[in-house]
Amino acid sequence: MKNIFTIEKQYLIFREQAISLRKSIFKKIKMSENNEIFLDLSKVVFMSRSFADELINLIENFKLENKKIKLINQSPVIEKLLNAVKNTRKKIKKEFFIA
Secondary structure, three states: OOOOOEOOOOEEEOOHHHHHHHHHHHHHHHOOOEEEEEEEOOOOOEEEEHHHHHHHHHHHHHHOOOEOOOOOOHHHHHHHHHHHHHHHHHHHHHHHHOO
């Protein structure tokens, strides 16, 4: 059975919202036998870059704990934003480690 966690808010603006989301997801994974969560973004209309950055941190941190978060039902705009943030993070890491 899929563990689906739907984000109910339409506007995700603050890093604090992502931190709160982390706590909720951690509780859901802890109560479940499955180490995989599907994060449903179908209701999200807007996501700030800072929220997106924290969301990516969340996904990466859970990956380190052998848990998986998969994003589902995101709009093309949200998907484009997440990809832009991921690419910026890669560029910063690359420049930081090469310099």
